[in-house]
Amino acid sequence: MKILSIEPTPSPHSMKINVNKQLPDSETLNFKLGDDISNAPEYINDLFKIEGITNIYRVVDFITIARHPRVAWEDILPAVRETLGTEENDSTMKTAAKQSETDTSFGEIRVFVQMFRGIPMQVKLEEGEEETRVGLPELFSNAILKASPASPNIIWERKWVEQHVRYGTLDDIGQEIVEELTASYDQERLDKLVELAFQEQGTDEIEKMNAQNKITLDTLDNPDWRVRYAALDRLMNPTVKDLPVLDKALDDERSSIRRLATAYLGMIEEPEVLPSLYKALKDKAANVRRTAGDCLSDLGFKEAMPEMIATLTDENRIVRWRAAMFLYEIGDETAIPALKNALDDPEFEVRMQVNMALERIERGEEAEGSIWHQMIQATRE
Numbered sequence: 001m002k003i004l005s006i007e008p009t010p011s012p013h014s015m016k017i018n019v020n021k022q023l024p025d026s027e028t029l030n031f032k033l034g035d036d037i038s039n040a041p042e043y044i045n046d047l048f049k050i051e052g053i054t055n056i057y058r059v060v061d062f063i064t065i066a067r068h069p070r071v072a073w074e075d076i077l078p079a080v081r082e083t084l085g086t087e088e089n090d091s092t093m094k095t096a097a098k099q100s101e102t103d104t105s106f107g108e109i110r111v112f113v114q115m116f117r118g119i120p121m122q123v124k125l126e127e128g129e130e131e132t133r134v135g136l137p138e139l140f141s142n143a144i145l146k147a148s149p150a151s152p153n154i155i156w157e158r159k160w161v162e163q164h165v166r167y168g169t170l171d172d173i174g175q176e177i178v179e180e181l182t183a184s185y186d187q188e189r190l191d192k193l194v195e196l197a198f199q200e201q202g203t204d205e206i207e208k209m210n211a212q213n214k215i216t217l218d219t220l221d222n223p224d225w226r227v228r229y230a231a232l233d234r235l236m237n238p239t240v241k242d243l244p245v246l247d248k249a250l251d252d253e254r255s256s257i258r259r260l261a262t263a264y265l266g267m268i269e270e271p272e273v274l275p276s277l278y279k280a281l282k283d284k285a286a287n288v289r290r291t292a293g294d295c296l297s298d299l300g301f302k303e304a305m306p307e308m309i310a311t312l313t314d315e316n317r318i319v320r321w322r323a324a325m326f327l328y329e330i331g332d333e334t335a336i337p338a339l340k341n342a343l344d345d346p347e348f349e350v351r352m353q354v355n356m357a358l359e360r361i362e363r364g365e366e367a368e369g370s371i372w373h374q375m376i377q378a379t380r381e
Contacts, residue, residue, distance in 0.1 A: 001043060003086040006077065008328065008356055009064065011165075012321055012349045013108060015073065017063040017080065029058035043084060050079040069108065069127055074348055108318070109173050111163040113181070116154055117197040119143050120185060123177050124160060125170050134174040137182055143190040147197040164263060167287050167318055180256050183226035184233040215245050225254045232257060238264040240272050247276045255285040262288055266295025271303065278307050286316035293322035302330055309338045312354075317347045324353035331357055 001021040009016050023029070029044065031037055033054045037045055047056055047063075052071025057064040067076055114121040121144055123134040148154045166173045185193075219231045232249055235242065242264070249261035262280040265273045277299075280292035293311065296304045304326075311323040324342065327335045339358040345351045 001084060003081060003084050008325060008349075008353050011066075011108065012318075013069055014064055014066045015077070017065060017084070019061060019063060019084070022061045023058060025060065027059075029056070031056050046083045047080065050076060050083065052076045053080075072348060073352065109166050109168065109170060111166055111173065111177060112160040113163060113177070114158055115161050116144060116158045117147055117150065118193045119147055119190065119197070120181050121158060123174060123181070125174055125177075127170055130170070132170050132174060134178060136178060139187055139190060140181075140185070143194050147194045150197040164291070167290060176256060180229060180233070183229040186226075186230065189230075215242070217245060217248055220245065220248050220252065225252075225257065228252065229254065229257050229260070232260050232264075235264065238267055240268060240270050243268070243272060243276060247279070250276060250279050250283070255283075255288055258283055258285065258288045259291050262291045262295060266291075266298055269299060271301060273299070274301060274304060277304070281307055281311060286314075286319055289314065289316065289319045290322055293319060293326060297322070297326045297329060300330060302332075305331060305335065309335055312338050312342045317345075317350055320345060321347070321350045321353055324350055324357055328353060328357035328360060331361055333361055336361060 001019050004018040004020055007016040007018065029040070031040060031044060031048070033048065037048060044056055044058070047053055047065065052067045053065050053076060054068050055064075055066035057066075065076075065080065067073065108127070110126040112124040112126070114124065120136060120140055122136060125132045125134065144154075151157045163177075166176070168176075215231050215235055220228050222228050222231075228249075238246065246261045246264055250258050252258055252261075258280065262277070262283075265276050265280065273295075277292050277296055280288055281296070283289050283292070289311070293308065296308060308323045308326045309331075311319050312327075314320050314323065320342070324339075327339060331339075336358065339354050339361070342354045343351065343358070345354060
């Protein structure tokens with residue numbers, strides 16, 4: 001088996017390795033560091049000998065490898081090439097110079113909230129292989145204590161619910177999540193959830209009953225940010241009719257509210273959201289700008305290309321990386337000048353993504369959209 005090409009994924013911590021041998025359509029392999037791999041194929045064992053690889057996913061004609069965020073790709077990928085062998089054009093790696101010795105984590109943190117019948121119990125943060133648990137204030141534990149008799153086995157019924165990826169440090173993100181949950185789940189809401197826990201509704205029905213479908217512009221004038229956040233957090237199924245409220249929320253002084261409004265905009269699959277997403281793309285907070293980039297990529301409107309090209313010069317590396325990913329997924333020849341100007345970006349992941357986009361466009365290959373979407377389609381097929 002040899003490598004045909006290496007492509008990025010929507011995470012700077014994962015790479016898609018296209019290979020010249022296929023697995024049967026119904027077969028997948030998925031291993032994480034520490035699993036028993038004694039019966040795994042030899043190349044799986046060999047790849048896990050490479051420092052920094054934490055997960056290997058194999059399906060159809062590609063392998064996805066995940067890295068520890070503190071180990072740079074320029075240390076991992078040459079070893080992957082040596083292990084598997086290659087038939088690829090490795091100009092991307094040749095063009096990308098050695099990265100300076102900086103933090104390579106990109107600050108990408110996966111967020112999970114443990115829930116029991118709609119009531120948050122605790123927060124879990126994952127950065128690569130590092131995991132941190134964050135407790136919630138006493139009003140949450142009191143609510144769980146009151147609701148627990150509703151279940152014959154609360155241990156089995158509780159579940160981790162993954163949230164949107166955040167960017168920053170574990171301490172900062174943990175504090176931010178706790179503040180947001182405390183704002184959204186006040187005592188009145190928790191009391192209602194405790195009451196509903198003893199009824200026959202499932203968790204989805206409980207959350208629907210506790211949600212709201214309309215927010216007024218006046219609500220966003222409330223001087224208490226917790227009231228503003230709670231109202232926005234409980235909005236369900238946003239539509240074009242909610243654009244005035246969401247656009248106003250983009251001017252809020254709290255970045256948590258601006259980020260949430262941006263995420264809602266990405267759920268409205270209509271071109272009318274573009275002006276508001278462009279506004280979010282220029283927000284002073286990097287996590288809001290990155291969220292806007294994610295939304296524009298998911299929506300796939302090519303009209304957004306000039307705005308995303310402009311973010312190739314953003315001061316924040318995760319925003320520049322997202323712009324280059326967007327151009328890899330959707331960009332055309334109009335992006336070539338900007339991509340060439342970005343070839344000397346100081347961050348390895350950004351340079352690699354820029355090269356990927358530039359090579360695809362210059363070869364005249366048709367844009368295929370999100371790599372993540374391609375992976376999902378390959379699995380389904």
